[in-house]
Amino acid sequence: MSAGAPMDSAPLLGERVGVPDADEVVPAPADPRERGDVLLQVSDLRVSIPTAAGQVHAADGVTLTLRQGEVLGVVGETGSGKSVTCRALLGLRPTPRTEVSGTVAYPSIGVEDITVLPSKRLRRLWGRHVAMIPQNPMTSLDPVRRIGDQVAEALGDTVHGKAARRERVIELLRQVGLPAPERRLDAFPHQFSGGMLQRTLIAIAIAQNPALLVADEPTTALDVLIQDQILGLLLSLQRDLGTSLVLVSHDLSVVSQVCDRVAVMYAGQVVELADTATLLSSPRHPYTRALIGALPGAVARDEPLRVIPGAPPPLVGLGPTCRFAARCELHEEACDTWATELLTIGSAGGPATGTASHQSRCRRADELAAAPPTTQHQGEQR
Numbered sequence: 001m002s003a004g005a006p007m008d009s010a011p012l013l014g015e016r017v018g019v020p021d022a023d024e025v026v027p028a029p030a031d032p033r034e035r036g037d038v039l040l041q042v043s044d045l046r047v048s049i050p051t052a053a054g055q056v057h058a059a060d061g062v063t064l065t066l067r068q069g070e071v072l073g074v075v076g077e078t079g080s081g082k083s084v085t086c087r088a089l090l091g092l093r094p095t096p097r098t099e100v101s102g103t104v105a106y107p108s109i110g111v112e113d114i115t116v117l118p119s120k121r122l123r124r125l126w127g128r129h130v131a132m133i134p135q136n137p138m139t140s141l142d143p144v145r146r147i148g149d150q151v152a153e154a155l156g157d158t159v160h161g162k163a164a165r166r167e168r169v170i171e172l173l174r175q176v177g178l179p180a181p182e183r184r185l186d187a188f189p190h191q192f193s194g195g196m197l198q199r200t201l202i203a204i205a206i207a208q209n210p211a212l213l214v215a216d217e218p219t220t221a222l223d224v225l226i227q228d229q230i231l232g233l234l235l236s237l238q239r240d241l242g243t244s245l246v247l248v249s250h251d252l253s254v255v256s257q258v259c260d261r262v263a264v265m266y267a268g269q270v271v272e273l274a275d276t277a278t279l280l281s282s283p284r285h286p287y288t289r290a291l292i293g294a295l296p297g298a299v300a301r302d303e304p305l306r307v308i309p310g311a312p313p314p315l316v317g318l319g320p321t322c323r324f325a326a327r328c329e330l331h332e333e334a335c336d337t338w339a340t341e342l343l344t345i346g347s348a349g350g351p352a353t354g355t356a357s358h359q360s361r362c363r364r365a366d367e368l369a370a371a372p373p374t375t376q377h378q379g380e381q382r
């Protein structure tokens with residue numbers, strides 16, 4: 001358990017950058033972008049939140065690898081553990097009594113496990129190595145502080161001198177497509193539209209050119225046109241800056257358009273992980289197949305929309321067996337005694353490794369290669 005990790009409220013934007021104490025100063029980390037290294041290695045991450053109903057296992061055995069410059073999508077229904085998992089990438093936990101096990105390593109900067117770092121060290125990594133773009137732009141900025149000051153604060157001590165800092169703030173706001181940024185510095189958040197606020201939050205996140213951006217549903221609160229603009233902006237920044245990106249969404253069509261690889265989460269677990277093209281063309285978990293089948297373009301105009309019947313289980317007191325069983329059209333008796341594990345697809349010649357592998361948490365994954373698409377329609381139950 002990571003007793004020293006701060007609770008969820010820690011990464012207020014203004015707090016993100018801390019000037020280290022003299023005794024904490026260490027040499028600047030080597031920039032992993034220069035070497036194309038593994039940037040992030042999540043191993044068997046478990047986040048368990050004590051509640052009145054019992055321990056909520058919000059992330060349960062998540063294992064992921066992300067390389068420099070990669071865009072990883074994390075997709076799943078509400079409550080599947082996307083946000084809890086992503087916040088753990090920054091060393092955050094939802095409540096002070098939350099238990100965390102497993103490791104979240106950033107090998108290229110010598111961080112073996114961010115979940116056990118004390119808050120002082122975390123603050124030095126936030127903004128500089130990893131930054132988060134929050135879900136709701138309307139509530140993520142301080143309403144009584146000027147936009148320019150909030151962006152300037154995110155620069156930390158990377159730019160010195162009032163004029164130089166002002167120039168850098170203007171440059172950042174221009175980079176994220178805010179029109180006439182020099183005239184917006186004195187504005188307050190309530191004078192900005194949702195899209196402008198989200199651009200400002202992205203400017204704050206990239207202020208110190210972090211190696212990893214974690215964007216938790218960055219477009220959910222925005223209308224469709226602005227959503228496309230913000231996604232386009234994130235991708236162009238990711239390409240221009242060489243940043244790695246973890247993009248969280250409940251919408252598979254969004255992540256499949258922009259991500260190199262996709263992790264599908266269900267009830268606190270990654271149930272499938274693959275490169276995007278493989279995931280879409282050859283999904284090997286019934287839940288992923290059902291998600292693809294439920295995409296608007298998956299049915300003819302005169303057909304009813306496909307839905308996934310039932311609801312995910314509460315994340316309390318779950319055993320080792322398949323959590324999707326109650327909703328699965330391929331469920332059979334043997335599933336009820338199979339302790340789930342992430343299987344590597346096509347591993348007959350030895351397990352695939354690293355970011356190229358295709359993994360599924362279904363004991364019938366190999367059979368799915370030849371299985372027809374999911375057929376459940378609105379209202380049908382297994």
Ligand SMILES: Nc1ncnc2c1ncn2[C@@H]1O[C@H](COP(=O)(O)OP(=O)(O)OP(=O)(O)O)[C@@H](O)[C@H]1O
Nearest residue numbers: 049056058077078079080081082083084094250315
């Ligand atoms: N502070 C908290 N206290 C108690 N339970 C929590 C807390 N934060 C998250 N949870 C629980 O952890 C589980 C995972 O939540 P999480 O927010 O990660 O889901 P999500 O996949 O991000 O959902 P959404 O798509 O709605 O954002 C849920 O069951 C949620 O109720």
Ligand code: SF4
Nearest residue numbers: 322325328335362363
């Ligand atoms: S293990 Fe069984 S119940 Fe679970 S997803 Fe696979 S087929 Fe369905």
Ligand SMILES: [Mg+2]
Nearest residue numbers: 082083084216
């Ligand atoms: Mg969430």
